[in-house]
Each structure stands twice: as structure tokens, then as C-alpha cells.
Amino acid sequence: MSLTAAVKTLRIDGRDLSGRQEETILDVARQHGIFIPRLCEMEGLSDVGACRLCLVEVKGQNRLLPACVTAVEEGMEVTTNSDRLQKYRRMILELLFTERNHVCAVCVSNGHCEMQMLAQGLDITHVHFPYRYPKVEVDASHDRFVIDHNRCILCTRCVRVCDEIEGAHTWDVLGRGIDAKVITDLNEPWGLSETCTSCGKCVHVCPTGALFEKGRSVAEMLKRRQFLPYLTLMREENE
Amino acid sequence: MSKKRLATVWLDGCSGCHMSLLDMDERLLALAGIADLVYSPLVDTKEFPENVDLTLVEGAVSSEEDLHKIQIVRERTKTLVSLGDCAVTSNVPGMRNPFGRKAVYDRAYRENVTFDPGIPTQDVPALLPYSRPVHEIVTVDVFVPGCPPSADTIFYVVTELLEGRQPDVSPRTRFGS
Amino acid sequence: MTPEELEQIAETERAAQSQFQQRVHVCVAAGCMSCHSQSVKDALDQEVGRRGTKESCRVKGVGCMGLCSEGPLVSTSTGVLYKQVAAGDAAEILDSLEGPAVARLVCRTDVPFFQRQQKIVLENSGVIDPDRIEDYIAAEGYTALIKALTEMAPREVVEQVTKSGLRGRGGAGYPTGLKWSTVAKSVGTQKYVICNADEGDPGAFMDRSVLESDPHRVLEGMLIAAYAVGASEGYIYVRAEYPLAIKRLRNAIRQAERAGLLGANICGTRFSLRLDVRLGAGAFVCGEETALIASVEGKRGTPRPRPPYPAMEGLFGQPTLINNVETYANIAPIIRKGGEWYAQIGTEKSKGTKVFALAGSVQNTGLVEVPMGISLREMVFEIGGGIPEGRKFKAVQTGGPSGGCLPESCLDMPVDYESLARAGSIMGSGGMIVMDQTSCMVDVAKYFMDFCMTESCGKCIPCRVGTYQMHRILTAISTMSATKQDMSMLEELCDLLKHTSLCGLGQSAPNPVVSTLRSFGEEYRAHIDDHKCPAGVCGQQENGEQG
Numbered sequence: 001m002s003l004t005a006a007v008k009t010l011r012i013d014g015r016d017l018s019g020r021q022e023e024t025i026l027d028v029a030r031q032h033g034i035f036i037p038r039l040c041e042m043e044g045l046s047d048v049g050a051c052r053l054c055l056v057e058v059k060g061q062n063r064l065l066p067a068c069v070t071a072v073e074e075g076m077e078v079t080t081n082s083d084r085l086q087k088y089r090r091m092i093l094e095l096l097f098t099e100r101n102h103v104c105a106v107c108v109s110n111g112h113c114e115m116q117m118l119a120q121g122l123d124i125t126h127v128h129f130p131y132r133y134p135k136v137e138v139d140a141s142h143d144r145f146v147i148d149h150n151r152c153i154l155c156t157r158c159v160r161v162c163d164e165i166e167g168a169h170t171w172d173v174l175g176r177g178i179d180a181k182v183i184t185d186l187n188e189p190w191g192l193s194e195t196c197t198s199c200g201k202c203v204h205v206c207p208t209g210a211l212f213e214k215g216r217s218v219a220e221m222l223k224r225r226q227f228l229p230y231l232t233l234m235r236e237e238n239e
Numbered sequence: 240m241s242k243k244r245l246a247t248v249w250l251d252g253c254s255g256c257h258m259s260l261l262d263m264d265e266r267l268l269a270l271a272g273i274a275d276l277v278y279s280p281l282v283d284t285k286e287f288p289e290n291v292d293l294t295l296v297e298g299a300v301s302s303e304e305d306l307h308k309i310q311i312v313r314e315r316t317k318t319l320v321s322l323g324d325c326a327v328t329s330n331v332p333g334m335r336n337p338f339g340r341k342a343v344y345d346r347a348y349r350e351n352v353t354f355d356p357g358i359p360t361q362d363v364p365a366l367l368p369y370s371r372p373v374h375e376i377v378t379v380d381v382f383v384p385g386c387p388p389s390a391d392t393i394f395y396v397v398t399e400l401l402e403g404r405q406p407d408v409s410p411r412t413r414f415g416s
Numbered sequence: 417m418t419p420e421e422l423e424q425i426a427e428t429e430r431a432a433q434s435q436f437q438q439r440v441h442v443c444v445a446a447g448c449m450s451c452h453s454q455s456v457k458d459a460l461d462q463e464v465g466r467r468g469t470k471e472s473c474r475v476k477g478v479g480c481m482g483l484c485s486e487g488p489l490v491s492t493s494t495g496v497l498y499k500q501v502a503a504g505d506a507a508e509i510l511d512s513l514e515g516p517a518v519a520r521l522v523c524r525t526d527v528p529f530f531q532r533q534q535k536i537v538l539e540n541s542g543v544i545d546p547d548r549i550e551d552y553i554a555a556e557g558y559t560a561l562i563k564a565l566t567e568m569a570p571r572e573v574v575e576q577v578t579k580s581g582l583r584g585r586g587g588a589g590y591p592t593g594l595k596w597s598t599v600a601k602s603v604g605t606q607k608y609v610i611c612n613a614d615e616g617d618p619g620a621f622m623d624r625s626v627l628e629s630d631p632h633r634v635l636e637g638m639l640i641a642a643y644a645v646g647a648s649e650g651y652i653y654v655r656a657e658y659p660l661a662i663k664r665l666r667n668a669i670r671q672a673e674r675a676g677l678l679g680a681n682i683c684g685t686r687f688s689l690r691l692d693v694r695l696g697a698g699a700f701v702c703g704e705e706t707a708l709i710a711s712v713e714g715k716r717g718t719p720r721p722r723p724p725y726p727a728m729e730g731l732f733g734q735p736t737l738i739n740n741v742e743t744y745a746n747i748a749p750i751i752r753k754g755g756e757w758y759a760q761i762g763t764e765k766s767k768g769t770k771v772f773a774l775a776g777s778v779q780n781t782g783l784v785e786v787p788m789g790i791s792l793r794e795m796v797f798e799i800g801g802g803i804p805e806g807r808k809f810k811a812v813q814t815g816g817p818s819g820g821c822l823p824e825s826c827l828d829m830p831v832d833y834e835s836l837a838r839a840g841s842i843m844g845s846g847g848m849i850v851m852d853q854t855s856c857m858v859d860v861a862k863y864f865m866d867f868c869m870t871e872s873c874g875k876c877i878p879c880r881v882g883t884y885q886m887h888r889i890l891t892a893i894s895t896m897s898a899t900k901q902d903m904s905m906l907e908e909l910c911d912l913l914k915h916t917s918l919c920g921l922g923q924s925a926p927n928p929v930v931s932t933l934r935s936f937g938e939e940y941r942a943h944i945d946d947h948k949c950p951a952g953v954c955g956q957q958e959n960g961e962q963g
Contacts, residue, residue, distance in 0.1 A: 097328075101333075101336075102414075103328075103330055103333070103334060104324065104413075104414040104415025104416075105324050105330055105415045106331065107415065110415040111415070111416075116413060116415060117413075119413065119414060120409055120414075121409075123409040124409075125327070125409060126321065126327045126328070126372070126374060126379075126382040126384065127328065127372075128374070131328075131336070131371075131372075133333065133336035133337045133369065134337060135337035135338065136337070
């Protein structure tokens with residue numbers, strides 16, 4: 001296949017852009033500074049299309065497509081930010097806020113939280129769905145890290161980074177629907193995990209304050225995400 | 240032009256939003272130029288008056304007293320503002336919700352009390368089953384999240400509303416801000 | 417196995433069967449088994465033994481005869497169908513083989529329930545012994561496979577299926593021929609066929625009945641499909657709640673392997689297929705094809721975004737054909753008699769027959785197979801025999817939790833994929849629940865929403881939290897504590913889930929709500945405005961409080 005055949009030209013929000021055929025709409029948008037909200041997607045991890053925040057409109061398609069897993073196609077016309085998409089994104093984020101107990105004011109990630117920032121960016125000044133107030137646990141059994149399930153949004157970044165990058169597969173998901181939760185090993189306390197290498201990757205990919213380092217107080221937990229693209233780049237070069 | 244009638248209400252919150260309001264410093268004088276503070280924890284009126292143009296509500300609705308009060312406030316107010324995270328999300332007061340009312344009572348009035356432990360039946364208003372954001376109880380017109388919203392934000396929101404404009408809140412504050 | 421050998425087996429079996437002048441068939445599918453048909457069969461066997469008529473009278477366990485509500489069912493070679501038979505009736509039934517029928521047990525078969533049916537998928541159900549491959553072979557079993565393998569190129573098999581107009585019977589109604597040709601054209605080192613037997617709609621038991629009554633038919637369909645698309649491995653994904661179906665399926669696989677109809681070099685050709693059964697652990701979402709594939713792979717059963725579709729990248733990343741039990745069960749007759757024959761049945765866009773599990777407020781509940789295009793009125797009032805105890809028809813629910821409730825005004829609508837979709841419901845896998853005036857539509861919507869909420873896998877946010885919120889609102893409505901804001905929130909959520917959920921479960925979860933809001937909006941309003949449940953089902957309840 002020639003080099004030119006692998007390049008697709010498309011239009012995103014009225015801008016004529018191009019991307020390699022294996023790239024997704026989100027990849028190309030990101031390269032050109034077009035912001036599409038997302039919480040489950042993360043560069044360097046596999047894509048699951050679960051948070052539904054990156055849904056975009058593609059001309060000629062009667063359904064909305066997740067930008068993180070939709071490959072670019074020649075002549076595609078993408079709208080990333082219509083009123084309808086904004087409305088859906090606001091609703092989805094609001095639903096997340098109602099699901100567990102997100103108290104930004106006392107959160108270690110206050111001011112550095114992806115969900116909090118997205119909410120502000122989408123003009124969410126309040127949540128019009130009623131809150132659930134479920135009783136969920138905090139597991140502080142690990143020496144260095146804590147998981148506070150109150151703040152977990154089930155993006156599964158921790159599950160994927162642990163499996164795909166660290167290769168430990170300590171994290172996984174237990175249960176279904178609204179009762180689903182991330183677990184370590186076979187739902188044992190994190191501190192007792194025999195597979196956890198304490199590498200801390202899960203903590204730093206976590207978009208909220210659900211995973212954090214011990215000893216961090218309100219607003220003190222800064223996540224260092226740069227390691228992931230760097231690691232994947234180094235691995236690709238070694239291959 | 241006659242002065243607008245402004246009120247502030249303190250429900251279940253830490254009073255931080257009121258402190259932030261006071262942080263406006265000299266701008267309080269400007270505010271006093273365009274509005275009369277007709278009811279507030281900061282003034283001495285006992286009864287919430289009729290015909291209030293703008294009421295800022297701090298705090299979640301947690302007790303029967305809060306519930307009673309917010310209903311009167313809503314009836315007598317043209318524009319109701321949920322000020323701060325407790326009013327907007329129930330925030331810290333809402334952290335009791337997963338545990339239930341009984342657990343809160345037991346911890347406060349039984350477990351940590353040595354002299355005559357027991358749940359008070361007089362003088363202390365009963366807790367509602369859940370501490371809830373104001374808009375789940377009454378209609379709220381404007382939401383100003385933040386813990387607390389900054390004095391700048393409050394000043395901006397209040398002046399905009401008093402001058403008949405709809406404030407654009409999001410760029411200035413957010414949950415937890 | 418050569419065509420000649422197969423014919424030999426059929427001849428021998430037919431000869432053996434014709435030796436019996438008297439035949440008694442006892443239903444041993446799950447419906448009748450649950451009301452002790454096994455003890456009826458044992459009693460009949462014993463009585464035949466006692467009378468010493470074993471040489472002339474054959475008592476046979478067979479699959480489902482359809483009218484499950486009247487089980488245990490027994491049919492005889494004198495053409496009589498007996499209902500609600502007990503073990504103690506054995507002697508009388510045997511006596512009736514040479515005399516008048518046992519009047520008190522006779523179940524009339526000259527009624528629309530039996531007369532209006534047209535059996536293709538269920539042609540052997542209630543006729544053959546599901547535990548004996550010979551019985552299936554005697555009923556033209558595996559001749560379609562032999563025909564495909566010896567007389568047809570894979571391409572020609574796909575052509576016949578395409579010509580038949582058969583559409584997926586699992587719910588979505590995707591053209592089967594198109595799916596097959598996509599998989600056939602896909603390139604992969606290994607291709608797979610999968611049979612989706614994870615039947616999960618409440619009240620639906622079409623697939624279970626087929627597997628229990630005629631398992632070889634499904635195997636034959638899969639074999640033909642595998643040959644057509646070039647697959648050499650396959651899985652049947654059955655829910656573990658179907659132990660009898662699993663047992664019969666496993667038995668059928670063993671028998672087919674022994675007969676050389678399954679395994680390596682089938683019928684002496686280069687075509688091989690290894691089939692294995694995989695058990696589902698009770699997750700409804702595993703009926704969704706990508707979730708099912710994940711489950712077969714040994715992963716958590718959650719769906720993933722499509723494309724890529726399984727036809728291109730399915731099981732273990734390879735091209736995979738997934739069809740439902742009933743779809744596979746249609747294949748052998750199509751190959752035997754030709755696609756054109758099949759295309760004559762049904763409507764322009766929905767060909768063939770469809771098996772329905774008729775349930776709820778009708779006289780006759782059970783399994784029926786009818787040509788596509790039959791009207792809902794015929795289904796409910798003729799086949800179903802109408803609403804019992806003079807009550808008034810209210811709605812018919814099709815398609816399970818993904819379907820909708822159709823009111824009286826839809827009764828004259830033909831039952832086909834397009835008409836049902838236009839009316840706000842779906843064909844689904846074939847569940848059909850009839851409701852009368854005593855059913856509250858809010859309560860029905862709440863029931864299905866509860867189902868979707870419980871069965872949501874939890875992967876995507878709209879479905880995971882949205883179904884919870886919708887269920888909360890429906891609960892509030894049914895306890896007369898909902899407000900007008902709740903109603904607008906409910907409508908908002910219907911729209912959100914439909915357009916943003918990851919898979920079909922979430923996308924279609926609002927359907928029961930949307931369809932009841934559309935046709936029975938006044939019932940919702942009565943709950944909210946007047947705090948009344950017109951059907952008298954919902955009552956006021958205290959709001960629960962923790963602690």
C-alpha cells in the first residue's frame with residue numbers, strides 16, 4: 001500500500017484535516033487542538049468506548065459514534081460540539097455525579113480532577129438528577145495507596161493500565177450495573193494483593209480522586225500522566 | 240430607582256459562604272448602595288420578610304427547620320440563588336446520607352456522650368432522612384457552586400442579578416472551587 | 417457417513433417405527449416435565465410392560481407440543497391429544513388406543529391454536545425423540561447437510577439462504593444471507609460459528625424448546641453455516657438455566673460425532689467442524705453478540721463498540737458468524753426445499769415463520785409457530801383464544817425488555833419486523849405477553865426497567881446510571897410520589913439512553929417506557945396528577961430510609 005493511500009482527509013467542525021487510516025477521530029481532533037471530552041479514553045491504553053462523552057455526529061450516520069474508537073474515513077464530516085452533543089454530555093456527567101458520593105470540596109483531587117474540569121467546561125452548575133448516596137467503601141489497606149470507591153467512575157483506566165502496561169492484572173471489575181466496582185485480585189483488600197507490584201500506575205491514570213497516594217490532603221493529589229505516553233513510545237521503539 | 244431587597248439565608252452549611260460574602264470588603268458598600276439587606280444571619284431581623292428580590296441561600300436542607308424555612312423563603316423571594324456547594328450539591332452535610340439518620344444521631348447523641356445519652360426531642364430540630372440540595376426541595380433560579388464561591392464571584396453574581404442580567408457562572412467557579 | 421449410509425439409517429429407523437401399530441408420545445420438554453410428564457411416561461412404560469404389548473405399542477418421549485399451559489401433553493397414534501395427563505391415567509390412555517378416546521382428557525386440536533400454526537422450525541417438535549439421532553435422521557434429518565456438502569458449493573448455500581429472505585431471529589432481524597456472505601468473504605486464519613442460545617427475555621422460551629425438542633436441527637443448521645462461511649470451529653452458548661437443553665445438546669453432539677456428521681472430514685469431505693457447548697452464567701447482556709463473544713473467550717461478558725463487527729473481527733479476533741437458535745433451526749428446511757420455497761411464506765420483507773412464546777392474559781399460553789404477517793388480533797384472539805374471564809384486552813408486549821407495549825389500535829397490524837418497529841416495538845426473539853385491564857402500564861414499564869437496570873453490565877454510564885434513574889422515577893410514579901419534573905426527566909432519559917448507550921440493551925431499555933407513554937400516557941398522568949392507579953395495581957408506599 002502506498003503512503004498516500006493510508007492518509008484520509010476529513011472535516012472536523014468545519015476544518016479540513018487529515019489523519020492516518022489507523023487513527024481515530026479523537027486522535028486527529030487532538031492533534032489539531034479540537035477538544036472532545038472523554039473520561040475512559042487515555043493515550044497509551046486500549047479504548048473501550050465506555051464513558052460515551054466523546055460521542056460525535058458523523059454526517060450520513062444516523063447514530064452517534066464514539067470518537068475514541070471510530071477510525072477516520074475519507075470524506076468524513078464530523079461535528080464534535082453540537083447543542084445536542086453538549087446536552088447529552090452534560091446529562092452523562094450529571095448521572096456520574098449522582099452515582100456515588102463526589103464531594104469535590106474535600107477531595108484529594110480537587111482542582112486536578114478530570115471530571116470536575118469537564119463539568120465546569122460543560123457549564124454544569126448543578127445536577128438536576130437526584131443523588132443516590134450509596135454506601136461504598138474506602139480501601140486503605142495498601143501501604144502507599146488508597147482507593148476511595150466513593151469517587152470511582154468505573155472508567156477502568158486502572159484495570160487497563162495494570163493489565164496492559166504493568167502486566168500484573170491486579171485490578172478488575174466485579175458485579176454488574178450500578179453495583180459494579182473495581183477490585184484488586186479476587187476482591188481482596190488491596191494491601192493483601194499478591195499480584196500488585198505497587199507501581200502506582202493505576203493511581204496516576206485515575207481521572208478522579210478515587211485512587212490516590214497516602215498522606216495527600218484536599219487538592220494535594222497531582223496526577224502525573226506523562227509517564228504513559230513516554231512508556232508506550234519507548235516500547236514501540238524497542239519493538 | 241428604589242433599592243432592591245436582598246436577603247441571605249444560612250441553612251446546613253459552615254457559614255463559609257457568608258464569610259466569602261464578607262470578603263467583598265469595600266465592595267459591600269457598593270452593594271449597600273443598590274440593595275438593602277432585609278434579612279440575613281448578619282442582620283437582626285427575626286422574620287423573613289415579604290417581597291424579597293434576591294435571596295442567597297447557603298447550606299443544604301438537612302432538618303425540619305431548614306425545610307420549613309426554605310419553603311417560606313421561596314414563597315417570598317423573586318430570585319433564589321443556591322450559593323455554594325452545600326446548597327447546590329448538599330456537599331459535606333450530605334456526607335451523612337449514605338449512613339442514614341440513625342447512625343448520625345447515635346454517633347452524636349449516644350456513643351460520644353457520657354452524661355445522659357439520648358436523642359433530644361426538644362429544642363433541636365429533627366434531622367430529615369437525607370440532607371438534600373436546595374433545588375430538590377424548591378425551585379432554584381441561579382446556581383453558584385464553590386466551596387465557598389469567591390467574593391469576586393458572589394459580587395459578580397449579585398450585581399448582575401440586581402441589575403437584571405443573567406450571570407454566566409461557569410467561567411468563574413465550579414464544584415469544590 | 418455417505419448419503420447412502422444416511423438413507424440406510426433412515427430406512428432402518430422408519431422400518432423399526434412402523435412395526436409399532438400403536439404409538440404414544442409423551443412431552444418431555446421442560447414445560448411438561450415441570451408438571452411431572454416423566455412420571456406419566458414411566459407409568460405408560462410400566463403399563464405397556466405389564467400388558468406385554470412392548471412389541472406393538474411404543475411409548476416415546478418427544479419434544480414440545482406447544483400448548484404448555486395444558487401439560488403434561490400426550491398424543492397417540494389414533495390422532496388424539498390428551499391434556500393434563502397424570503400417571504394414573506396411563507391404563508385408560510392405552511385402552512383408548514383400541515377404543516373411544518378418554519373424553520375427560522381430550523384436548524381439542526381442531527381449534528385455531530393448532531390449525532393456524534405453520535411448522536417449519538418446530539416441524540419435529542412433539543414428533544421425534546430428541547435423544548435419538550436416528551429418529552431425527554428418519555425425519556429427513558441431516559439430508560440438507562449431505563445435500564450442501566455433496567451437491568453445493570459454499571457460495572451456493574449462501575445464495576439459497578439469501579434467496580430465502582431469512583432474517584435473524586434473535587431480535588434485530590438482520591438478513592441472514594448477508595451476514596453469511598460477509599463472514600464468507602472475511603479473511604482470517606480461522607473462522608468460527610456461534611449459536612446464540614442465551615435466551616434471556618422474561619417469558620420467552622422458543623430457543624429452549626427447540627433445543628430440548630429437536631437439538632440435531634440446530635446442529636445441522638450450524639454445520640451448513642460453517643460449511644458456507646468456511647468455519648471449522650464453533651460454539652453453542654447456552655444459558656446455564658437450561659439444564660435439560662444442555663443435556664440434550666451435549667448428547668446430540670456426541671451422537672453426531674459418533675455418526676461422522678460432526679468432527680473431522682464430515683461425510684468423507686474436507687469439511688470439518690468441532691462444536692463445543694459454552695454455558696452462560698445468567699447475564700442477560702451476554703445475548704448481545706460482542707458480550708457473548710467476550711464470555712466465550714473467558715472474559716467478563718460486556719459488549720464492546722461495533723464496528724468492527726463479529727463478521728470481520730469476532731471470537732479471538734477472527735471472522736465469526738453468530739446466529740440465534742431459531743435462525744439455525746430454519747436452515748436445514750431452506751437447503752432441503754430451496755430458498756424460493758421459504759420466501760413464499762410470510763410478507764414481502766419478513767419471510768418465513770416465527771415461533772412465539774405466547775404468555776400472559778390469554779386462554780392458550782404456549783409455543784406457537786405462525787407465518788410472518790399474521791395479525792396481532794389473530795395471535796391474541798384466535799390462536800390465544802382471547803382474554804380469560806371476560807376481561808378486556810389492553811396491550812400486547814412484544815420483544816421483551818427491548819420491546820414495547822402495543823395498544824388495541826395496533827391489533828390489526830401484521831406481525832413483521834417493519835410493522836412492529838413502526839409501532840414502537842420490536843419483533844425481538846419472540847416473547848409475546850398479553851395484558852388485560854388489570855395490568856397497569858406504569859407497573860409494566862417499571863418491571864421491564866427493573867430488569868434492564870439489574871441486567872445492565874455497568875460498562876457505559878448512560879445505561880448503568882440511566883436505568884437506575886429511570887427505575888427510580890417509575891417507582892416514584894407507581895407510589896404516587898412523582899412530580900411533573902420527574903416526568904420530563906423520564907423523557908429526557910429515554911432520549912439519552914436510546915442515543916448514547918453502548919449496546920442494544922441500553923439503547924432499547926427505554927422502549928417499554930416510550931411505548932407505554934405513547935399509548936397509555938393518561939395512565940401516567942392519573943398516577944401523577946390524581947394519585948390514582950386506573951388498573952388498581954399501584955399503591956402508595958412509604959419512601960424507604962436507610963439506617
